[in-house]
Structure formats: C-alpha cells, structure tokens
Amino acid sequence: MTPGHEAREVPAGWWVPQPLRVSRVRRETADVATLDLAPVSPFAFAAGQFNMLYVFGLGEVAISISGDPAKKDRIVHTVRALGAVSGALARLRRDAVVGVRGPYGSCWPVAEAEGSDVVLIAGGLGLAPLRPAIYGVLARRQSYGRVVLLYGARGPSDILYRRELETWRRRLDVDIEVTVDHAGADWHGNVGVVPGLIPRIPFDPHHAVALICGPEIMMRFTIAALRDRGLASEQIYLSMERNMKCAVGLCGRCQFGPAFVCLDGPVFRFDRIAPVFGIREI
Amino acid sequence: MEGLERIVLGHPFFAGLGPEFGAAISGCARNLRFAAGEYLFREDEPANEFYLIRHGTVALELHAPGQPVIVIATLREGDILDAAWLVPPYRWTFDARAAELVRVLGVNARCLRDKCEADHDLGYELMKRFVGAMGERLRATRLQVLDVYGTPRS
Numbered sequence: 152m153t154p155g156h157e158a159r160e161v162p163a164g165w166w167v168p169q170p171l172r173v174s175r176v177r178r179e180t181a182d183v184a185t186l187d188l189a190p191v192s193p194f195a196f197a198a199g200q201f202n203m204l205y206v207f208g209l210g211e212v213a214i215s216i217s218g219d220p221a222k223k224d225r226i227v228h229t230v231r232a233l234g235a236v237s238g239a240l241a242r243l244r245r246d247a248v249v250g251v252r253g254p255y256g257s258c259w260p261v262a263e264a265e266g267s268d269v270v271l272i273a274g275g276l277g278l279a280p281l282r283p284a285i286y287g288v289l290a291r292r293q294s295y296g297r298v299v300l301l302y303g304a305r306g307p308s309d310i311l312y313r314r315e316l317e318t319w320r321r322r323l324d325v326d327i328e329v330t331v332d333h334a335g336a337d338w339h340g341n342v343g344v345v346p347g348l349i350p351r352i353p354f355d356p357h358h359a360v361a362l363i364c365g366p367e368i369m370m371r372f373t374i375a376a377l378r379d380r381g382l383a384s385e386q387i388y389l390s391m392e393r394n395m396k397c398a399v400g401l402c403g404r405c406q407f408g409p410a411f412v413c414l415d416g417p418v419f420r421f422d423r424i425a426p427v428f429g430i431r432e433i
Numbered sequence: 434m435e436g437l438e439r440i441v442l443g444h445p446f447f448a449g450l451g452p453e454f455g456a457a458i459s460g461c462a463r464n465l466r467f468a469a470g471e472y473l474f475r476e477d478e479p480a481n482e483f484y485l486i487r488h489g490t491v492a493l494e495l496h497a498p499g500q501p502v503i504v505i506a507t508l509r510e511g512d513i514l515d516a517a518w519l520v521p522p523y524r525w526t527f528d529a530r531a532a533e534l535v536r537v538l539g540v541n542a543r544c545l546r547d548k549c550e551a552d553h554d555l556g557y558e559l560m561k562r563f564v565g566a567m568g569e570r571l572r573a574t575r576l577q578v579l580d581v582y583g584t585p586r587s
Contacts, residue, residue, distance in 0.1 A: 332576075332577045335502060369582075
C-alpha cells in the first residue's frame, strides 16, 4: 500500500456484489451495448464514478456509470466487448442478472464548474464516463457559461449515443463538434482528430474547466492543445483508465504513480498527476 | 488597403504578416467560389494555385480502385490547401471536394514562387508558415493512423 492510503477505511461488505436484473439493452455499435440495470433501492452516484460488474462464473470488470445521476431508478453502463467478461456483458439480454458493487471512485467537478465555461472532450468510448457530467451540466445549464462538447470517434458507425448527440446539437446553448478519424463521402461531418478542433472552439481560458475522457494518447495531445489555448493544469480534469480489480485500494493493480486509480481517481485534476502522466513505464 | 490585400492579411494563416508581404501575395490572388460537390482539384493535377479557405468546408479525399472514397480530413474557414504548389513536382496528392458552398482565395503558384525567389524574406516567411501548418497536419495524421479508438492490441 502506498503512503497516504493506510488510514483509509475499506467499506464493510465491499466484496459482496448485489445481483441486479438487466431491464433494458441498447446496441450502440457493433461491439458496444448499453445496459440498464434495475436497482432494488434508489441508486445514488456522482458523475464520473464506476461500478464493478460481475458476470457470474466469468469474473468482474470495472465499468463507468454512463447514466443520468438524477435518475436513481436505473443504473446505466455502456460496455464494449473487449475481453471475456466485457464480451459477456455486451452480449447480455434483458432479464439477465449481473452482480454489481459500487459506486466507487472520484467524480467530475460538475458543481465546482458552475460559473465557468465548460469544455467536455471525449474520444471513443470515453463519451460514456463523461455522459453523466453532460447530463448534470445541461440540467443546470443556466449556471454555466459556454458549454462545448467535442467528441471524436473512429468512424461514423462508431459514434456512441448518436440520437442523443443529435438532440443536444439542436440546442442553441451548446456547441457540439463531432469528428471521426476517417469516413466515406456520405459523411457530412468533420474528419480529423479532436485536438485539431480545440483552436477553434469558443471558451474563455481564464474562466473555463475542461473535462476529458478518452484513450490516453488522445488525452495527451488534447491537454497540449488546451494548454496552447491558455488553460492551466488546474483547470483540466481527466478520467484515467487502469486495470482495476478490488476497487477499494487493497490489491494495487491500478496503481498510477503514488495514486490508486480506483481510490484517488478515476477522475483526476491534471496538475495532481502531471508529473507521472507522461512517464512511459507507469 | 486594397480588398484582396485586406483579405490576405485578415486570413488566420497570414496573421501578423507584414503589409509589404500582404501586397505581394494579394498581387497573385483572386477570389473563387465552388458549389457543393464541385472539386477544387483532383489528385495528380498540377498544383497551379494554393487556396486560403474563407468560408465553407472542404473534404480531402483519397480514391482506391474498387473501393469507396475515403475522406481523410475536412478543412474549414481559416485553413489552407496545401503545400504541393511550393515544392516539385507541384502536383496534388489527393482530391479536394467542396462539401458545401466554399469561398476561397486562390493564389497563383508560379507568380508567388517567382516572388519568393526574388524576395527571400517573403519566401522564408511563407516557408515558416507552411512548415508549421504541414507539421500540424502530420501530427494529426499520426494520431489518425494510430487508430486510438480501435480495439487495443494486446
């Protein structure tokens, strides 16, 4: 255990998953599905937190909560089929039962950002952990300055939450840019990378907060572009991904320099991890 | 200040450019517009002009036999198209299609190359800007090639 973590209490019964029924399944893309789980009592979480989902007989995996924090009657997870457990989750059907424990981890500074411009930047499946923050900001839209959402995907068929993005885009009080890495001629949106959009987007760097979630290399270039626009490290938050096992800081699998991603993250203020963020061995 | 010169100096690509250079560039320039679907140029055509996008979106496309067109980038107001005019063999290496109504400033390549040869200060100023823009494109292309949103390789 790393220094500073000794005094933390591990919640009682942390290892016991609660069996919950899948109430709805939406196929988002070829390998991504969104599961709604029905909690037995109102489920409270903060935007950015994650749950451990257990597929009985197979294993457990950490998945961000991608639903609306205001809707406590469902737990929403968007899962991409990558390994044995996530593949099984992505193939689940309605009325299947999964084990759930959580929520765990730190959260996006949705309340703290009130009064500022908010720049939300997601890449690929990174839109899922960011979506609860988007719901939170839009629910109290009048409390924020400009709101900008940048989203990058591999191609048009890989875009997550497409209908919702289109709905948000119709709003007059949110700037949304969606870009893909490559596309056919029938795609009328932008082709290019997310960092390339940043020089153009409207926000006041002196009064802005940026929330980023995506592949680490994309976040690295995005942070560089934001800093070119004048954003300080203290104004940038990102959600880190590491292989989380216990989710309560016992096993050390998700150690990230002096921090545990499951305990101190997954959402970090960038200045707090900047010294280790670019180190290849970490 | 003449209209074209004002447009040249007002384009983000030429931000901070001295007025004497603005006059030299605008002497080679003309306003052009392309309707949606029209091609500004096609791959392998001579790069006789380069373009400063003033309005609209341009899709850069690559064609492969028997395969659908691939859009590799979209460029917008404030961007430039491209550096092929600057170095031999002065040929475009992709197609550029107007995705919507596009207004550009077209700068005659031979005219500007001659001015750069005669005035190396102008040439160096242009070269710095084009190298910067091409470096940005290269960095973006590297990220695209990395396929960062694809399935992680084990």
